[in-house]
Amino acid sequence: MLLLRTFLIFSAFIISRKCFAQTSPDSLYIRQIFDEALTNGQSYKNLDYLSNKIGGRLSGSPEAEKAVQWSKQLMESYKFDKVYLQEVMVPHWVRGAKEKASIQSSKSKVEVPICALGGSVGTGKTALTAPIIEVKTLDELKALGRSKVQGKIVFFNRPMDPRRVSTFEAYSGAGDQRRQGPSEAAKLGAVGVVVRSLNLFQDDLPHTGSLRYDETVPKIPAAAISTNGADKLSQMLQADPNLNFSYEMHCETLPEVKSYNVIGELRGSEKPNEIIAVGGHLDSWDLADGAHDDGTGCTQSIEVLRIFKNLNYRPKRTIRAVMFMNEENGVRGGRKYAELAKANQEKHVAAIESDAGGFTPRGFGIVAEPSKINAISKWKPLLSPYGLHDIGLGHAGTDIEPLAEVDKNAALIGFTPDSQRYFQYHHASNDTFDKVNKRELELGGASMAALIYLLDKYGL
The missing domain is CATH 3.50.30.30 (Glucose Oxidase; domain 1)
Structure with a gap:
């Protein structure tokens, strides 16, 4: 009888926690984020343009330059608080x-x-x-x-x-x-x-x-x-x-070419000097459109800021979308971003990278001190209703790794979608727009926006 009562009390506690998580202000706002993404999401439309109008974007190519200008103009059209370029020299290899x-x-x-x-x-x-x-x-x-x-x-x-x-x-x-x-x-x-x-x-x-x-x-x-x-x-x-x-x-290697990281910001209202970055790499290999690798990550990152803008969310901290250049054959963009972050004495609360394809969201891999991993993991009850169960120590991302050397306090986070189909398309001629599912893609942008909302509200 005592065991039964203990079980009932414990079950009631778990159910009450779950119900609270689903009706708390945070839960309700995260629901708004997903509603916006699933009813008005722009990631798929933007990826269509990037993949089919611009195509493969190997560093140093004319297509990479077109992608720089397109992403800058896109973020300006969404009226982000600030949109700018970071100059970076990149290798120029041609097939x-x-x-x-x-x-x-x-x-x-x-x-x-x-x-x-x-x-x-x-x-x-x-x-x-x-x-x-x-x-x-x-x-x-x-x-x-x-x-x-x-x-x-x-x-x-x-x-x-x-x-x-x-x-x-x-x-x-x-x-x-x-x-x-x-x-x-x-x-x-x-x-x-x-x-x-x-x-x-x-x-x-x-x-x-x-x-x-x-x-x-x-x-x-x-x-x-x-x-x-x-x-x-x-x-x-x-x-x-x-x-x-x-x-x-x-194939041959030509002289290096000037290119750019492309950055859009929503300025923080209370702690503008604390930054939460989210990004993907704008370059891709030349065999295909570079849809999953990494057009999806770029359009999802821009979508995070668009969602907040459309919901009239005013962040406490500065939220920054970064389109990194040259991840595939040099990581010059990621290194330049970290170099300038150090020179400008920027403080990053977190940096999130989406570079694992536009598949069904599963969670986030985190590189940070244990206390910060635990803090993020405690948000699982708010995120798990959206399939985000795999949250904990893991791989963050190639472009944000250099940030660890210049900002020791930043939590580096990798968006983790389902990985089973990714290497069927990775770096091959079938990495094309038609292989991306609209609903999966939009869920990814919303997933990152939900985590960034919590990071912005509570910090680490």
Whole structure:
């Protein structure tokens, strides 16, 4: 009987807390935020323009410059309190003519889909053809030694780990072969590199991404091969280890170009010198529209301020939307933002980044001291009705990471949507507007606005 009474009292306590959370002033205002986003949201319409009228926006390209001017004009049209540019010099790499590749034996020639990795050198005026050798890891490559690698093309064929529920963990675990693989192979005399696309799906679409050349060794051409192409190449090598691989790429790096971060603000009414930033990266790879990566993050970040403006919300603290330039192949925009934040002695309460696609919201990953993570986690009862259950320690974002070095008190927060489909489109030619769901996208902007509302009202 005592156990039953205890259970009933505890149940009543939980129900009363839940009911309070759903009827408190904060809960009611968060409901208004979501109502505004779901009935009058502008993220999808804005993404349509960014993706279909401007398109892929690789740093240094004319399209990147068009995106800068468009986002500035858009935020001005919403009559934010202040809209301005932060100048930043960015790399200018161009892909050139479409890449070609084939697997060659004495009896056959099989064409396979490839694309140059971002920042790669080209193969010259003609194709590069050489024997190819397969490895799974950098350690396996090093164990082969120069005698078995020199003069060959190295084929890195380690897939993303499908056992990882978080696809970002799977991506992180396979990324070293793309980033460091070309230079590690060059150290042993390799003449080229081909890397299995970082993609959990089987398809014929190669996925690009940046590499990091070691300036102390020769720069060799590096390409990504589709997952189906990688499996085909591996199977053919098992049958005939003496295959040649031939590929042609005309990419090159041009002189750096002046570009900009684009920033819009709603000025704080009580603590204007305390800043809450929200942003995404305006640049994208050139194979597609860059819709999920990261057009969604940019339009959602602008939407946060538009929602507050439309609801006549007057923030206590300054709320800032930041369109970062050059996340994909340099992080120059994120570093410039942090540099100027330090020079201007700015104080950030928090910075939120949306760079994981426009899928169904799941929560927020936080990088901060434990007390601040606990403070944000206590808002779960207000956020969970909107599917935001995963709130706690996690990854924040590439563009806001440099802020940690100059503003130790800032909580860095990554918006976390469902990750299962993201790497099907990431850095590939199918990252297009038609792959984005309007309702999921608008829910993301509202989710960030809800958290920012609480951060603004209560601080950390």
